[in-house]
Amino acid sequence: MDRKITLAHGDGGELAHKLIQQIFVSAFGNTRESHFDASFLSLDSGQIAVTTDSFVVKPLFFPGGDIGKIAVSGTVNDLAVAGAVPLYLTAGFIIEEGFLLADLRQIVQSLADEARAAGVRVVAGDTKVVEKGSVDGVYINTAGIGIARSGKTVDPKTIESGDVVITSGTIGDHGIAILAARGELGLVTDLKSDCAPLNRMIDAVMDAAIAVKMMRDPTRGGVATTLVEIAEDFKVTIQLQEQALPIRREVVGACDILGFDPLYLANEGKVLMIVPKAEEERTLAILRRFPEGANAATIGEVTDTENGKLLLETPLGSRRRLHRLSGMMLPRIC
Amino acid sequence: MDRLDSGQPRGMSEALRIIVRGRVQGVGFRPFIYQLATKNGLNGTVQNNMDGVRIIWEGQRSVILQAVSGISRMKPRLSRIDKVETTWIPARGFTDFSIIPSEASGQSSLVIPVDSATCADCLKEMRDPSNFRYHYPFINCTQCGPRYTIIDGLPYDRALTSMATFQMCDRCEAEYRDPSNRRHHAQPIACAQCGPHVTLFDSTGDRLASRDQAVEQAAEMLAIGKIIAVKGIGGFHLACDARSSESVERLRSRKGRPRKPLAVMCRNVAAAERIANVSEKEQAVLQGPEAPIVLLRKNASCDELLSAVVAPGVRTIGLMLPYTPLHHLLFDEGSYDYLVMTSANPSGLPMIFENEGILDALHGLADAVLLHNRRILHPVDDSVVQVSEQVPFFLRRSRGYVPDPVDAGHLVDGIVALGSQMKNTFAIGRERQAIIGPHLGDLEAEESLEHYQKTLDHLLHWTGIKVKAVARDMHPLYRTHDFAETFDVPVIEVQHHHAHHVACMADNQLHKPCFGIVLDGTGYGPDGTIWGFEVLHGDASGYQRLAHLRATPLPGGDRAVREPWRNAAAMLINLLGEEGSHLADVLFPEYQKEIRIIDRMIENKLNCPMAGTCGRLFDAVSAILAICRVSDYDGEAAIELSDAFDPDEQQSVSCYPFQLTEEAGLLQIDFSSMIRQIAYDQLNGTDRAQIARRFHETVVAACVQTICRLRQRQPALSQTVVLSGGSMSNGYLSRRLVQSLEKQGFSVYIHHHFPNGDGGLSLGQLMIAACQKRD
Numbered sequence A: 001m002d003r004k005i006t007l008a009h010g011d012g013g014e015l016a017h018k019l020i021q022q023i024f025v026s027a028f029g030n031t032r033e034s035h036f037d038a039s040f041l042s043l044d045s046g047q048i049a050v051t052t053d054s055f056v057v058k059p060l061f062f063p064g065g066d067i068g069k070i071a072v073s074g075t076v077n078d079l080a081v082a083g084a085v086p087l088y089l090t091a092g093f094i095i096e097e098g099f100l101l102a103d104l105r106q107i108v109q110s111l112a113d114e115a116r117a118a119g120v121r122v123v124a125g126d127t128k129v130v131e132k133g134s135v136d137g138v139y140i141n142t143a144g145i146g147i148a149r150s151g152k153t154v155d156p157k158t159i160e161s162g163d164v165v166i167t168s169g170t171i172g173d174h175g176i177a178i179l180a181a182r183g184e185l186g187l188v189t190d191l192k193s194d195c196a197p198l199n200r201m202i203d204a205v206m207d208a209a210i211a212v213k214m215m216r217d218p219t220r221g222g223v224a225t226t227l228v229e230i231a232e233d234f235k236v237t238i239q240l241q242e243q244a245l246p247i248r249r250e251v252v253g254a255c256d257i258l259g260f261d262p263l264y265l266a267n268e269g270k271v272l273m274i275v276p277k278a279e280e281e282r283t284l285a286i287l288r289r290f291p292e293g294a295n296a297a298t299i300g301e302v303t304d305t306e307n308g309k310l311l312l313e314t315p316l317g318s319r320r321r322l323h324r325l326s327g328m329m330l331p332r333i334c
Numbered sequence B: 001m002d003r004l005d006s007g008q009p010r011g012m013s014e015a016l017r018i019i020v021r022g023r024v025q026g027v028g029f030r031p032f033i034y035q036l037a038t039k040n041g042l043n044g045t046v047q048n049n050m051d052g053v054r055i056i057w058e059g060q061r062s063v064i065l066q067a068v069s070g071i072s073r074m075k076p077r078l079s080r081i082d083k084v085e086t087t088w089i090p091a092r093g094f095t096d097f098s099i100i101p102s103e104a105s106g107q108s109s110l111v112i113p114v115d116s117a118t119c120a121d122c123l124k125e126m127r128d129p130s131n132f133r134y135h136y137p138f139i140n141c142t143q144c145g146p147r148y149t150i151i152d153g154l155p156y157d158r159a160l161t162s163m164a165t166f167q168m169c170d171r172c173e174a175e176y177r178d179p180s181n182r183r184h185h186a187q188p189i190a191c192a193q194c195g196p197h198v199t200l201f202d203s204t205g206d207r208l209a210s211r212d213q214a215v216e217q218a219a220e221m222l223a224i225g226k227i228i229a230v231k232g233i234g235g236f237h238l239a240c241d242a243r244s245s246e247s248v249e250r251l252r253s254r255k256g257r258p259r260k261p262l263a264v265m266c267r268n269v270a271a272a273e274r275i276a277n278v279s280e281k282e283q284a285v286l287q288g289p290e291a292p293i294v295l296l297r298k299n300a301s302c303d304e305l306l307s308a309v310v311a312p313g314v315r316t317i318g319l320m321l322p323y324t325p326l327h328h329l330l331f332d333e334g335s336y337d338y339l340v341m342t343s344a345n346p347s348g349l350p351m352i353f354e355n356e357g358i359l360d361a362l363h364g365l366a367d368a369v370l371l372h373n374r375r376i377l378h379p380v381d382d383s384v385v386q387v388s389e390q391v392p393f394f395l396r397r398s399r400g401y402v403p404d405p406v407d408a409g410h411l412v413d414g415i416v417a418l419g420s421q422m423k424n425t426f427a428i429g430r431e432r433q434a435i436i437g438p439h440l441g442d443l444e445a446e447e448s449l450e451h452y453q454k455t456l457d458h459l460l461h462w463t464g465i466k467v468k469a470v471a472r473d474m475h476p477l478y479r480t481h482d483f484a485e486t487f488d489v490p491v492i493e494v495q496h497h498h499a500h501h502v503a504c505m506a507d508n509q510l511h512k513p514c515f516g517i518v519l520d521g522t523g524y525g526p527d528g529t530i531w532g533f534e535v536l537h538g539d540a541s542g543y544q545r546l547a548h549l550r551a552t553p554l555p556g557g558d559r560a561v562r563e564p565w566r567n568a569a570a571m572l573i574n575l576l577g578e579e580g581s582h583l584a585d586v587l588f589p590e591y592q593k594e595i596r597i598i599d600r601m602i603e604n605k606l607n608c609p610m611a612g613t614c615g616r617l618f619d620a621v622s623a624i625l626a627i628c629r630v631s632d633y634d635g636e637a638a639i640e641l642s643d644a645f646d647p648d649e650q651q652s653v654s655c656y657p658f659q660l661t662e663e664a665g666l667l668q669i670d671f672s673s674m675i676r677q678i679a680y681d682q683l684n685g686t687d688r689a690q691i692a693r694r695f696h697e698t699v700v701a702a703c704v705q706t707i708c709r710l711r712q713r714q715p716a717l718s719q720t721v722v723l724s725g726g727s728m729s730n731g732y733l734s735r736r737l738v739q740s741l742e743k744q745g746f747s748v749y750i751h752h753h754f755p756n757g758d759g760g761l762s763l764g765q766l767m768i769a770a771c772q773k774r775d
């Protein structure tokens, strides 16, 4: 087999067949489904949850993961935070002509390993090869299918004052890890991306019968943008405690130099939960049993159910309103 | 006073109509005119109307003229006369003199009087052991005392003030009702028997003493170095002995303000003169009823008489005189001549002004709290004034001046201008009047925005204005941006520096298009870059941007504003490439690692907005000269840079080289060669004062050359130049700009009645929005 992807790898002929057999089918191990144009899946009765996401990551490999791993965790987490149990994935690859086969193999393997670890099966796939320069290396689209948990729903309408907001761990790791991995900034750090599927940890919380009122994974736009959306959508005011935010020293340091706010950095392996105050400790204890939840912490609370604002309380005791991530952080000091 | 009309009426008795404009309502002006008329035997009428006070005097011409001259000479203490207009009119044969009702019904009751420092008459009584108000800390009269801060509703009447809860005793009431008494209708009238009183609490909330003993004990505590929170007219101060470095340092560490200069209250003018140069004009401002903080030049003995940590790194010191009876008593009872008096609120948060929760709010700040039970309804900060070339200008316009309206010169009715993000004031238009609200500071905190909203609501309610349009800055991240949407009226966006330009025009009653040199911090430009070194031409109806400073990256945005070295490094790298990068390394060796990253941030355009602003240019030079690399307070780098040389020393220095380039018809000022040479001068050990002075001169020369070139090309452009923007607070810079431009034949105007900085922005926004609304 050639070392690089050529346009012929995508023309449906011999080369394409070889590529699929040697890289994809062997990694996913679903030989049965791969003989048909579509897969037949059996699901327990009930509601089905479906989601899809496309992954464009630069660089493709970074400390703590690669695009294959993110393509699993991103979609699995979207299902899990919606309150569904993820079961199946599909994966579509758009590959740039000239891409190294060894790299592709590594990405596909990582996608397969991650899916296995998360307990989901990759049941359909597709590859396209496009001319050099039309994409940057490889793009992946994944769709996820899951089933709704019976009898246990996440119901944001029940949010009330006093409910607490919990993060499953430190904030901003992925954003800084990626920035450092690009190498453009000369930023040196040991930081790893947090990218990980969270469905098992979320299962544990849901199985413990904790009344989770809202869950979201704070990916693009970070914790602030995610919580602003929750606040506005459900007309609740959320007040964060600046001092309570778990942020790694390396992230603080990098933000310091770059003038970034960790609350707006992307995360790929974190979940934010709103739970009743009474279940705060129990929730934290369950999260902390998992390696991806080791740094779980309460970061704020719901203070009213009318206004729909996200506020940050500073150590001085003043409150600052936070908005969605905006295009550029324009200075305002005049 | 304006020239008298010389028209010759016929007959013995002649009649003159006089319109007095300025602060002439709610300050006892009509009774004063009444007395002046009866003293001179003149008949006629006086009334308040929208223009001001209108007088008709009939009698002999010479007598009338003499009385007119008495208006300005003997005017009531709290009044301010901007203009006296006179017209001879046919006599109607009045048989007496009377105060007649206002022409526009009810309008005169809308006057909101301002707070005023204790007058000499009241002070004399307070110190007279035989007077029944001896040592009474709330003595006041019609010519002094609290006003705006205690008003709950209009018209201004005791029942609608926070004095309503105090029942006047017989003695006070007799004075209040006696038309010949100087406390006739003094709404906050009170005495020890019937009025508010003071109490001293320790930091745990235990009562230490009340009334006279409270003042005595507070004075004793201050004398031994304690920090006392003192409730004043507009809010709470933290006070401590300004001689004691230990006390001042303790205050600084408790407030978390390591270097920001602190204001000092002096026992009297003589005490102020012992530590600072006080000109006649400065003395008049210090002693005025507004009693602002006046920024004065320290003299040689300042560091002997005051702790050096009161105002480190600067040549000036902010001084004020006691302005409430309680302040005077604290000095009368104390052994000190100087007290640091700084606002008690944590920086960035609204003023503390209510008794409720006060001990919690002051916890860890004050050793004791000197409280009183007269409620402050509207907190207001101390005003800050500087006198340059005999003319005062505002750094902060608040207590004593707010909410005095001004004549906008145009109809501005129903316009609300929301002001800036920092140093915020808002402005509201009523008919032809502009009312600029109190200094509200930084709007970033939610608490500040809530306070802003309340303050604006009150003034809107009092003035009964129906809001027709809202003006806001273009900056999408200013807190006013979203707030503007809550009014449900059209929103008019105003460019930041256009607003500064027009504010200065309005301040000087200019109406024809003119040049504006706006030297400022950071303001949002419609092209998405940050502006702040602008040469504009225009008026309220529009502007052209004719020249500006070449933009350089601001790595990390606001972060680079707080840490001027970042901006300096970015400027060096961006303007001088490899050489600049090397210079940055040598100038800031402790930041080499960060400089590499900043270099890459610029290259990758990551979080690097482009900015061409005077404030940031000053910051960068300040950092290069190692004067200020990380700033503790807003404007520190620029202020300390301008204080690096003696501005009064007459010395001519040459300019650094600079270039004027042209791009798409727009002149661009390029200081690359200056920045390079300043860096080398610094590395070669050239005298810093010399570099700082040359830098100032270069900025002046660049502005003057730009204006001259623009006018040479387009002779149709104006001969008038207004100077505005935050950097104009730099007295040397604005003075040299005025001198140099005047030498080239331009008429030059600076701000007088409103701040040149962002505190004046709302006035400009108001004028621009009103103009758009009219069209």
Ligand SMILES: [Fe+3]
Residues within 6 Å of the ligand: A334, B496, B500, B520, B521, B522, B523, B725, B726, B757, B758
């Ligand atoms: Fe400004």
Ligand SMILES: [Mg+2]
Residues within 6 Å of the ligand: A053, A074, A075, A078, A219
């Ligand atoms: Mg997603």
Ligand SMILES: [Zn+2]
Residues within 6 Å of the ligand: B118, B119, B120, B121, B122, B123, B139, B140, B141, B142, B143, B144, B145
């Ligand atoms: Zn008085």
Ligand SMILES: [Zn+2]
Residues within 6 Å of the ligand: B168, B169, B170, B171, B172, B173, B190, B191, B192, B193, B194, B195
């Ligand atoms: Zn009384």
